[in-house]
Amino acid sequence: MKGPVSMDVVVIGAGPAGLLAALRAGDLGARTALVTRDEFGGMAAHDGPVPVRTLAQAARLLRDARQLGRYGISVTEPVLDYARLLTRVREVAGDVRDQAALREQIAAAGVTVHEHAGAARFVDPHTVETQGGLRFRAEKFILCSGGVSRRLPIPGFELTATHSDAWSLTAVPPTMVVVGGGATGAQVASIFTAFGTRVQLFEAGARILATEDEDVSTAVAESFRQAGMVVREAFGSIERFERTPGGVRMVFSRDGVRDSAEAALVVVAVGWTANTSALNLAAAGVETDARGFVRVDAHLRTSAPHIFAAGDVTGRMMLVPQALQDGFVAGSNTANTPMFAVTDAVSPIGSFTDPEYAQAGLTEAKARQTHDVVVAVVRFDSTTRTLIDGRTNGFCKLIVDRATRTILGCHVVGERAVDLVQTAAIAIAAGMRVDELARVPLSFPTYTGVLGRAAAIAARQLQVDVDRARLAELL
Numbered sequence: 500m501k502g503p504v505s506m507d508v509v510v511i512g513a514g515p516a517g518l519l520a521a522l523r524a525g526d527l528g529a530r531t532a533l534v535t536r537d538e539f540g541g542m543a544a545h546d547g548p549v550p551v552r553t554l555a556q557a558a559r560l561l562r563d564a565r566q567l568g569r570y571g572i573s574v575t576e577p578v579l580d581y582a583r584l585l586t587r588v589r590e591v592a593g594d595v596r597d598q599a600a601l602r603e604q605i606a607a608a609g610v611t612v613h614e615h616a617g618a619a620r621f622v623d624p625h626t627v628e629t630q631g632g633l634r635f636r637a638e639k640f641i642l643c644s645g646g647v648s649r650r651l652p653i654p655g656f657e658l659t660a661t662h663s664d665a666w667s668l669t670a671v672p673p674t675m676v677v678v679g680g681g682a683t684g685a686q687v688a689s690i691f692t693a694f695g696t697r698v699q700l701f702e703a704g705a706r707i708l709a710t711e712d713e714d715v716s717t718a719v720a721e722s723f724r725q726a727g728m729v730v731r732e733a734f735g736s737i738e739r740f741e742r743t744p745g746g747v748r749m750v751f752s753r754d755g756v757r758d759s760a761e762a763a764l765v766v767v768a769v770g771w772t773a774n775t776s777a778l779n780l781a782a783a784g785v786e787t788d789a790r791g792f793v794r795v796d797a798h799l800r801t802s803a804p805h806i807f808a809a810g811d812v813t814g815r816m817m818l819v820p821q822a823l824q825d826g827f828v829a830g831s832n833t834a835n836t837p838m839f840a841v842t843d844a845v846s847p848i849g850s851f852t853d854p855e856y857a858q859a860g861l862t863e864a865k866a867r868q869t870h871d872v873v874v875a876v877v878r879f880d881s882t883t884r885t886l887i888d889g890r891t892n893g894f895c896k897l898i899v900d901r902a903t904r905t906i907l908g909c910h911v912v913g914e915r916a917v918d919l920v921q922t923a924a925i926a927i928a929a930g931m932r933v934d935e936l937a938r939v940p941l942s943f944p945t946y947t948g949v950l951g952r953a954a955a956i957a958a959r960q961l962q963v964d965v966d967r968a969r970l971a972e973l974l
């Protein structure tokens with residue numbers, strides 16, 4: 500091990516949070532080192548959204564190819580070559596990495612980047628060393644080590660897989676049990692159903708996608724079932740996993756009744772927990788909360804005043820835009836300037852399942868707890884663009900405060916849901932009234948136009964005279 504390199508700021512982890520944190524600290528003039536176990540980009544680039552969404556794109560292409568006959572185009576039945584798809588996944592991850600403008604900016608800010616450094620761990624509150632033999636002494640640190648898939652203390656758990664194992668499969672498994680109906684589980688289940696796997700999705704709670712609007716959970720579960728997936732909500736609790744000749748059996752029980760499900764592969768996606776096991780946080784005096792995430796205040800300062808944390812490791816909203824924002828805030832706050840606080844800005848969330856789903860703002864149930872609301876719903880089987888594209892499964896729901904006419908929430912299931920919701924998020928962030936949104940002449944025929952139509956319906960319910968509202972409703 501070499502003697503310690505002296506820095507002002509050391510950032511641990513080069514995912515979105517770490518990249519922004521290092522960039523910001525470097526921009527503010529701190530001698531900054533960015534140290535990461537693996538590659539630049541972190542889980543987001545190599546194991547999360549980028550590769551998973553590439554698989555989702557393949558699933559979408561398969562679906563689109565199967566629809567060609569409806570439009571008079573003859574082709575033979577599409578056949579998936581999974582190995583070639585994985586080559587494409589690696590190609591995309593490489594392209595994203597090569598195009599990453601942040602790498603140049605970080606270099607220009609004078610940050611030294613140590614990739615493949617091995618896991619970093621604290622030796623004392625101001626010193627870290629990495630498995631690769633690097634040693635740093637610094638005034639300040641920013642922890643950006645992300646998260647890991649939560650494990651279940653259940654016999655036979657070692658027989659199960661996580662979404663990451665998709666990258667080492669050589670072929671699409673014939674059958675799959677997915678445990679956990681959150682964002683990750685739903686995405687894995689949806690993608691492999693499209694690839695031809697017979698999938699059973701097991702959710703312990705009353706409904707899949709529990710943080711979405713209830714109508715969204717219902718619609719997505721129904722579409723999954725129509726696609727041939729078995730969706731079991733409130734299925735009970737798992738007793739054990741055991742090996743079978745063809746794969747793995749999951750034994751579970753509900754109300755004292757034992758049952759089991761078998762598959763070639765069992766994928767567990769029951770949540771995300773902080774990746775701190777290698778860091779030796781005790782040596783630095785950094786505390787974690789009851790869920791194991793690094794405890795931070797509004798300035799992203801940990802219990803050790805010279806150490807900050809950003810991104811998934813803090814267990815707040817675990818998404819790329821939030822990780823980037825956290826990184827900016829933590830990087831800024833390492834400088835001795837007035838401290839930035841993290842804010843709860845409106846955060847559009849969505850996923851590339853089939854059908855897609857997305858949300859911005861409050862769910863209907865949450866909005867009703869504190870507001871008198873008007874709700875407008877436009878079904879995708881009643882709008883022009885969705886009819887043209889043959890994408891009639893889904894809806895757009897807009898929730899509006901009756902007194903102020905401001906938009907409280909937007910929930911969408913169906914084609915381009917994730918993109919559609921971005922416009923709603925902008926309207927919510929801008930504090931727009933629903934009649935103002937209804938007056939914007941959105942292009943025709945478009946998916947975002949469906950939002951305009953929902954706004955028009957809500958405006959009419961509020962008895963606001965909006966000419967354009969009437970026009971939009973005609974389409």
Ligand SMILES: Cc1cc2nc3c(=O)[nH]c(=O)nc-3n(C[C@H](O)[C@H](O)[C@H](O)COP(=O)(O)OP(=O)(O)OC[C@H]3O[C@@H](n4cnc5c(N)ncnc54)[C@H](O)[C@@H]3O)c2cc1C
Nearest residue numbers: 512514515516536541542543547619645810811817818819
């Ligand atoms: C399957 C899946 C799909 C997702 N899809 C989306 C999506 O569509 N949109 C979205 O916004 N978000 C999505 N997310 C969430 C998103 O990926 C995370 O919120 C984001 O990556 C968090 O960024 P981060 O910088 O905090 O951590 P990460 O991206 O996890 O990066 C952490 C880095 O720290 C390194 N590290 C860990 N420990 C150490 C150590 N001891 N020493 C040195 N380095 C260390 C790791 O190797 C890694 O490089 C998805 C997540 C998953 C699992």
Ligand SMILES: NC(=O)c1ccc[n+]([C@@H]2O[C@H](COP(=O)([O-])OP(=O)(O)OC[C@H]3O[C@@H](n4cnc5c(N)ncnc54)[C@H](O)[C@@H]3O)[C@@H](O)[C@H]2O)c1
Nearest residue numbers: 679680681682683684702703704768769770771817849850
């Ligand atoms: N936007 C996206 O496309 C996307 C995709 C994947 C992940 N993510 C992010 O990553 C984070 C983690 O996602 P996730 O899906 O891993 O976790 P999650 O916490 O969102 O969902 C876990 C699900 O597993 C269920 N569960 C818990 N214990 C169970 C058990 N013993 N048996 C069966 N079900 C059980 C929970 O009720 C929940 O529905 C999310 O908060 C999200 O922000 C985002």
